[in-house]
Amino acid sequence: MWMCYVTEIEVTDLKSGVQNLHQLFSNLEFDASHEAVYGAVRPSSYSPEFCTELAKKYEKGAEICDLYLKNQICLYGFVSLLKAVKLDGYLIRIKDYLPSVLYEKEENSEDDTSNNEVIDTDIDGMVEDGSNVNINKFSSISASTYIRLPTPLARKHAILNIENKDNKCFAWSVMAAVFPATGNPTKPESYPPYDTLLNFEGIDFPMKLKDIKKFETLNNISVNVYGLESNFVTNKRQYEIVGPLHVETCKKSKNKKPSKGYLCDGCLQFFVSEEKLNNHQKSDCSHIYTKLPTTQPKINKLGEIGPENILKFINLQKMLPVPFVIYADFESLLKPIDCTEPFSGNSYFVKIAEHQAYSFAFYLKCSYDDSLSKLIKYEGKDAPKVFIQKLDDLVHELYNNHLKHIKPMSPLTKEEIEKHESATECYLCGKPFNPFNHKVRDHHHLTSKYLGPAHNSCNINYKLSNTVPVFFHNMSNYDCHLFVKELSTTGEQVSVIAQTKEKYITISKKILVEESKKGPHKYITLRFVDSFRFLTKSLDILSTTLDSEQCREIRKYFPDTKHFELVRHKGVFPYSYMDGFDRLKEKTPPPKENFYNNLTNKHISDEDYARAIDVWNTFDCKSMSDYAMLYLISDVLLLADVFENFRKVCHKEYNLDPCHYITAPALSWDAMLRYTKIELELLTDVDMVHFLKKGVRGGVAQCSKREAVANNRYLPNYDPQQPESYIMYLDATNLYGAAMCQYLPYGNFKWVTDAENFNCFSVEDDADKGYVLEVDLEYPAHLHSAHNDMPFCPESMVPPGSKYPKLIPNLNNKTKYIIHYRNLKQCLKYGLVLKMIHRILEFSQSPWLKKYIDLNTSLRNKAKNEFERDLFKLLNNAIFGKTLENVEKRKDIRLCTRWETKTNSLGARALISKPEFKSCSVFNENLVAVHLGKTKIVYDKPLYVGFTILDLSKTVIYDFYYGYIKKKYGEAANLLYTDTDSLIMEIYTSNFYEDMKRNIEHFDTSNYPTDNIHGIPKTPSILGKMKDEFSSTPIKRFYGTGxxxxxxxxxxxxxxxxxxxxxxxxxxxxxxxxxxxxxxxxxxxxxxxxxxxxxxxxxxxxxxxEAEDSDNVSTDGSFIFSVSTENLSDMEDSEVLDTDSAEVENKIFKMDNVNNVRFLSYESRYSVCISQHYYVIDNTTLCPSCFFETVSGVPSYVPTTHITEHSSGKVSDLSAHICMCCNKNLYIYCLSTYCIVCNNINLQQ
Structure with a gap:
């Protein structure tokens, strides 16, 4: 059964949007006999009866649109009527043209008809295909008669598969699970008739997934449905996609020895006792198949045997430099797009221009033979297509001429032979040779040069990469969207690691370079990588950190000194001016005003413009095309120089090539594992994983006081008659680096059985054993005033008026709070009371990460240029990010270049047919991005490290604030603002700088001038010490707003x-x-x-x-401020507003100049809104029928439930006149239950 959409929608304004909705409703066809067209919306199947019902429904929708277009109902009536017939899901097509509070579709609204839910919820998918309405062809997953189990499953003898000949396999499976068989358990005749014992009223066969809940309710039986994902692809549909499997009996046998275990049917984890299972299911189960490493022995790729759950450095191949690397960039025109202002008083966005790539350049860099390096450039309307073609051609050239041919090892010199014979350790892994892993000679396959003595297994893994990385700076946000559609032209496999369907961390394309009749085909992978994920600054800033000697690639192409100096830094370009191909033909440089940047709202400086003219003249540019190509080439070569220097430093200090990685955290993580030689134990207990997950809390960011003005002797307006005060902005030097140097967990995790007798004060900070606890804490009332600035133990919670959780310090008692034992000691020291310990996790700990942090800190201090100093700081920070990698947030995005499945690559049809299919984006007819939901989570990261770093970092800040600042100054010190590692404080003291000098052990003054006026000695940079962000310069004033x-x-x-x-x-x-x-x-x-x-x-x-400009509309281009509640209550409670008088206008505008308030008169043209006026107040369109007597002196509006009541001017529901956020009778919108203050806040969030 199929559904077919035959209409396209194009929306430019409200009227055209409604017209097209009218057309859509009029032309939608539902026919169970026709096959659906290919498209981008999730499909479903419909019965003929349901198709008839839907047809009537959409006829009603067309009538409603017609009424509005004929001005017979107002906008409110139009929206309300569509909601009444449950067609409001289609309003998302014109959402940008509706007032925001007039249409707010509920995320969790339920429709009586499940099929209609599919239509409403999948309209988003229509938009993703560029506004065409269409759907996906869908191969439904349906039940059938007996299907033989796949051989691997049948051999396990763990699944009972009933050999029924009808389509009632679900019924027979349930019977087999709940009733003992009288004969052969696989035969239906061994069980009583299912209809005599089970209730299937209203359920049709074959069983549908959506009917299982009904069956459970009717029979009081819980049913679990599992899926099988095959490791191979066949032409048999049941193995091609995930489908429902009827799991009747599961023998509890994880190994050959009989043992009793308890299986969680939510995540498929085993537990040794029923009590542990029940505790897990109450709070910790993720309800998705969860895979954890085991302690079983496993041979890794280095040939070593060890537990599967041990994480250590084994990526030897990433030590070998990638032979070929490409650096690339595009230039684009900004073609204007005609746009019409939508009907909306709210802020909104419109498309004003389209980026069209017109040129590209890329630089091939060879790491072992620079004569093979070369620059390729192109200009033309088909630049993205030619770019991919040239890359494909280049890959084939590199393979056929170089990568295909492995050169034999050159004869060793006498000295090399002697060194090889005397070697006792592998030069790659540093471990001794042994009879099971003997010594061999390793050589470079492209140069034939002998490299060193290696283990046989190390030599096998130390091999050239079959990947050619292509680096763009800011690829994820920009460049990839210019060429991604061209990747599918040859039908080769394209894969991504994605954050969203449109934002990719990396894109990979497998290119077939050699076919083989006997063995596997040969492929080379083009991997597009964002260099910004390694070097997180603009190319302009990065280029300034290089000295002349480091700009080797630029100098190679521009050897002339003047030419070199002009292009060694990023130039300027009139991006906004380049709006068409005719601009490229212009023979003179644009005037300075045409270099205005619309993104930054800035003009270039006179110096930059003079430099641009100098470049034009020096390089004898004949047109803007010449200037643009020169600008493009210099950008590409600058990127090459920046990243090649990055590679050089990383290979020198860590013996790793960044070109093997896709992000800096991944690189730094491997560098750390290799340098420290640590072996981290991955958790094998799912409850330990969830236990630590609940304890992960980031840094606190809060504004505690709105305003402060300093008054001290170092300020020009110092008033000696007033108390002397200082505003200090102190920042902890590399706070996370300081925490990473502490004792951190690494292995031997186990639950402590005697939790009641645990004493955290008996455990030293540097003990060999550490602990994480789940506790109840009391926050005594007498501490509330003292700790009000920054309470201990912040919690993640949803604040009033918000939809999202935030980390909030609060003075509440804590229940089942996960905390590191050192943080617990700190809390108890400052007065919190431990009421109960629920659980304790014990582990081995040591300062194993300090070695790597100290290495980078030392390298940074020794760095000879700004580039290296920034690099070593980056790698230290990146390691922390890797410790907190959340595997649950990984997206499963598949790029499909074909509809049908081919060999081991699933096509779009198979992926869309999966039950876990969520949505897809159609780039063109040959490329579709499919988003799949998670079916499995693999916990293979040491989350406990990140948890500990976060907790220990908080002890540094709290110790300084309460252990030094509050202890020394008491109530004379007030916290103004804090954000993770910084404190902005107002301190009343005679001279804070003198206090610093006397307590220098708490501070890092490495940024102070040697001859500072305070005479404070300059200290070396010390991790975790507090640094004055203003380097001895006094702060005058602070304003905080959040x-x-x-x-x-x-x-x-x-x-x-x-x-x-x-x-x-x-x-x-x-x-x-x-x-x-x-x-x-x-x-x-x-x-x-x-x-x-x-x-x-x-x-x-x-x-x-912006909102329509009038005398009554705020024209402030920066902010819209909501008013305070005090201002809203200025009018007398008994005052009543006349809705037809000018007094309404005056009263409304007395509310502290509320923004975006208009009073407009219209001729009567509505049948629903019967008055001759309507009001636009705070972007909300309202008719006078919604007005009623004032509440707290302000006209208020009450949501109504029926159109008829609205049209008669009656208000029947007065129950919602209290604001949901602040519980005050203030200012309530029609269709909303928020007051003006809270509603503005809510809309912004």
Whole structure:
């Protein structure tokens, strides 16, 4: 049975949107006999009766659209009627043109008809194909008669497979599970008739997955449905996709010896007792198949035998430099897109231009023979297509001319022979030779050079990579969207590691380079990698860190000194000006004003423009095409120089090549494992995994006080008559680095049985054994005032008015709080009371990571240039990120280049047919991105390391604040703001800098000038010590408006506003903006940003429209502020507003200049809204029928449930006149239950 969409939708404004919805509803056809067209929306199957019902439903939708288009109902009536007939899911097609509070579709709303749910919830998929409405062809998974089990499963004798000849296999399987067989258990006749003992009322056969819940309710039987994913692909459909398997009996046998175990049917983990199973199922089960490493012996790829759960360095092949690397870049035109302002008073985005790549350049770098390095460039409208073609050609050339031919080892010199014969250790792994892993000669397969004595297994694994990495800077956010559609032209396998369906960490394409009739075919993989994931700064900044000697590739192509100096740093380019191919033909450079950057809202400097003119003239550019190509080539060569220097440093210090990796954390992790030689034990107990997961809490970010003004002798406006005070911004030097140098877990995990008698104070910080506890803590009331600035034991919780959890320090008692024993000692020291210990996890610990952190710190101190100093800091920070890698958040995104399955590669049809299919994005007819849900989680990361680092880092900050600051200054010290590793404090003291000098052991003054006016000695940089971020310069003023939103005035002004582009924060925000927000809730809503958005099919610069400009609408381009509750209660409670008088307008505008408030008069043209006026208040369109008597002096609106009541002007439901957030009778929207303050906040979040 099939569903078929035959209509396309194109929306430019509200009217056209409704017109197209009308067309959609009029033309939708539901026919159970027709096969569906190929497309992008999840399919479903429908019965003829249901098709008839849907047809009537969509006829009603067309009538509603027609009423609105004829002005017979208002916008509110249109939306409400569609909701009444349950067609409001289609409003997402015109969502951008509706007031936000007029249409808010509930995420978890349920429809009586499950098939209709499919339609509503999958409209998102329609949008992903560029606004065409279509669906996917779908091979349904249906039950059938007896199917023979796959041989590997049959051999286990663990599944009872009933040999029935009808389609009632589900019924027979249930009978076999709950009733003993009287004969052969695989025969139906061995069981009583199922219909005499089981209730299948209203259930049809073959059994559908959606009917299982009904069966469970009717029979009080719990049923688990499992799936089988085959390791190979055949033409038999039941092995090709995941389908329901009827698991009736599972023998509890994990090994050959009989033993009793208890299986969790949610995650398929075994437990040794029923009590452990019950505890696990109450709180820790993830309800998804979970795989953990075991302690069983396993041979790794180095030939070593050891437990499977031991993690250590074994990637010897990543020590060998990748022979060929490509550095690439595109240049694009910004073709304007006609856009129409939508009908909306809210902030919103529209597409204003499309990026069209017109040129590319890439540089092939050979690591062993520089004569093979070369630059390739191209300009043309088909640049992305030619780019992929040239890469394919280059890969074949490299394979046929170089990679295919393994050169024999050159004869060894006398000295090399002597060294080889006398060697007792492998030069690769450093371990001694033994009879089971003998010594061999290793050589480079492309140069024939002898490399050293190696184990036989090490030599086998130390081999050339069959991957050619292609590096773009910022590929994930930009470049990949320019060429990804061209990857599928040859039908070869394309794979991704993705964050979303549109944002990729890496893309890989397997290229067939040699076919073989006897053995496997030969492939070379093109792997597209984002260099920004290694070096997280702009190419402009990175290039400035290189000295002249490090710019080898640039100098090779520009040997002339003047030419070299002009291109060794990133140039300037008029991106926004290049809006068509005609621009490339211009014979003169654009004037300075055309270099204006719309993304940053900045003009280039006179110096930069003079340099651009100098480049044009020096290189004798004849047109903008010449200038653009020169700019492109210099960018590519700069990227090559930056990354080749990165490779050089990494190979020298860590003997690893970054080109084998896709991110800096992965590189740093292997470097750490290799350098420390640590063997980390992975957890084999699923409860330990979930136990530690619940304890992972990031850094605290909060604003404790809104404003502070300093008054001290170092400020020009010092008033000696007032108390002397200082504002200090202190930051812990490499806080996580300090925590990583502490004692950390590494193995021997076990639960402590005698938890009641545990005394955390008896365990030293540097003991060989460490502990993590689950405890109940009491926060005594007498501590609340003293700890109000920064309470201990922050918790992740959803704050009032928010939908998302945040880490919030609070003074509540703690229940089942997961905490490291050192943090627990700190809490108890400062007064918290331990009430109960629930569980204790014990482990072995040592400072095993300190060696690697100290190495990078030492290398950074010895670095001769800024590039290396930044690099070693990056690698230390990256290691922490790797310890907290969350395997549960990994996305399963598949790129399909074909519809049908071929060999071992599943096609789009098979993937879409999987039960775990979630959605897909269609790039073109040959490339589809399919998003699959998780069917398995593999916990193969040492999460316990990241947990411990996070907890120990908090002890550093709390010890400094409570153990030094509060102990010394008491109530004279107030916390203004904190963010993970920093404290901004207001301290009343005669001279804080003198206090620093006398207590220098707490501070890192390495950034202080040697001759600072305070006479404070300069100390070396010390991990974990507090550093003055303003380097002895006094701070004048602080304004804080929330987490990661504050302003500081000193000799310079620092402004932070999370969620707002940095250039907007710098150029448009003023200190007065933060001042205005003091003591009220601020909602940041930038309205003047232009940005690049990654769309499925192309890249768009997008820009927001502002609300309609009038005397009553705020024209502030930076913020929209909500008003305080005090301002809303200024009017007298008994005052009633006349809705037809000008007094309404005046009263509304007295509310502290509320933004976006309009009063408009319209001619009567509605049948539902019967008045001659309507109001637009805070972006909400309302008719006067919604007005009623004021509450707290402000006109309020009550949600109504029926159109008829609305049209008569009656309000029948007064129960929702209290705000859901603050519980005050304030200002309630039609269709909403939030007051004005909370609703603004809610909308922004």
């Amino acid at each position: 987490a990661k939103a504050y302003c500081i005035e000193a000799n310079k002004i620092i402004q932070k506003a999370k969620g707002i582009s940095k250039h907007v924060t710098k150029t448009q925000l003023q200190m007065s903006d933060y001042d205005l927000c003091d003591n009220i809730k601020m909602v940041l809503e930038n309205e003047n940003q232009e940005m690049v958005e990654a769309d499925v099919n192309f890249l768009d610069p997008i820009a927001p429209y």
